[in-house]
Amino acid sequence: MxxxxxxxxxxxxxxxxxxxxxxxxxxxxxxxxxxxxxxxxxxxxxxxxxxxxxxxxxxxxxxxxxxxxxxxxxxYKFSSRALAEEEKDFTVMSYNVRLFNLFEWLPNEHVGDTILSFINDQNPDIICLQEYSESAKVNLRAYKYKAVFMEGKQIKTGQAIFSKYPIFNQGDFKIPDLGNNVVYADIKKGKDTIRVYNIHLQSIKISPDVNEIESHVDAIDKSKSQQLFVRIREAFKKQEKQAEKLVNHRKACPYPVIICGDMNNSAFSYIYRNIKGDLSDCFEEAGLGFGQTYRFKYYPARIDYIFADKRMKVKSFQSFSRFENSDHFPIMTRLAFAN
Known part of the structure; x- marks a missing residue:
């Protein structure tokens, strides 16, 4: 022993x-x-x-x-805090919507409408969506301002930032030969200006029901097991390049920053540490429990994050792990400028 x-x-x-x-x-x-x-x-x-x-x-x-x-x-967070809401507060949501179930991974034709109703009920001021598609015809008409970046021919997919506050600048910096993307929008909230990054890093492509992993555990199938580890290894190397690009871009930003999105990596990784930097992990500041964000069998995986500038106070954080309309769960935080 x-x-x-x-x-x-x-x-x-x-x-x-x-x-x-x-x-x-x-x-x-x-x-x-x-x-x-x-x-x-x-x-x-x-x-x-x-x-x-x-x-x-x-x-x-x-x-x-x-x-x-x-x-x-x-x-795991053993205790949570929720500070009193004030008029100056604003809420930020991040959600990988998996194309609003466009290809019917879930046996429910109303997933898009259900997600739209959920967003309207939670009513975040800023929302970052990954795996977004306008082909699903989910109309977020409550948001006057948006920054949408999509690719593809027949079915265009990508990332979007929706805001109730004016967006005066936007952009993306997709790296050639790497999957997914990082997009950003500069948002004017009263006298304050915020840059919001919406990230979707290279996927490690592990099935949420872990049937794939269970099959690879079989010692007879060593070649497939090796392929799985090689795929994870290569994904991490690509994520490192994406993270470096994001960190360097952020260094030149003159505004307070919020980074949201699907990192496809754990909170114990180099990628997490590099992207988080001196920002606050909103789950660590005000979350509770496991903070699960990915529907992974047997394990409460947290691979989606909201990081906030230290000039902002994290007043609450929620992970909606019972809202099963994607392979990810939405997360939301309430923030306020400290001054």
Missing amino acids: FGFNIALTVLTFVAYALPFLAPKLFPLLSVLTLILPLFLILNAFFFVYWLLQLKRQVILSGLVLLLGITFINKF
Whole structure:
């Protein structure tokens, strides 16, 4: 048992270090960041196991958990805060709508209308949509201003930012040979100006029902298992390039920034750490529970985020994990400028 404990400790410490190491340096090891929460749970098991036996080995597991305490807060929030609403507040929503079920992945022809009703009920002031398509004919007429960037021939898809406040500048910087995109809009809210980035980074293409992973676990099918890890590794390398482009673009921005969207990576990754930078993770500031954003069987995955400038106060955060009309769940935060 202690041998297993030591092996787990080594893997956990490697996973602790990976957020500080670019995926291009250790692309295969970067996969460990996806299962860091599992490592923490197993270390907690060993801690209890040795504690009940009053063994000194408990010190090892206790040390691992103590050093990983900052990671626990990214995975699960034990308490939440919701500050009083004020007139100066504004709300921001991010949602990967999966083309509003245009190709009927879900056996429900009313998904587009249901999503529209949900957005109207929540009534966010700014909303960032990933995998958006005008072909689904979902009319967000409540929003006077929009920045929409789409590609494709017959079915155009892409990203969109809708706002109740004026948009006076917009753009995107799709990188050739990389999937998905990053778009932005400069928004005027009263005397304040905000730049909102809507990101959709390269997908690692894992099925939400994990049937694909379950099939790869079969030792007989080693070639498919290798293909899965190669695909994840290559996706992480592409995400790194997209993240670098975003970070450099943000450095030249003169306005307070909000970054929303589908990162397709965990909160324990180098990609997350690089994009977040000195911004606030709204879930960490005001969320509760797991903050699940992706409909992944057996595991409460959080791969969608809203990051806010430190000049803004995070007053509340919600993850609507019961609204199952896409493979992602919508998230929303309430913000206010600190001054």
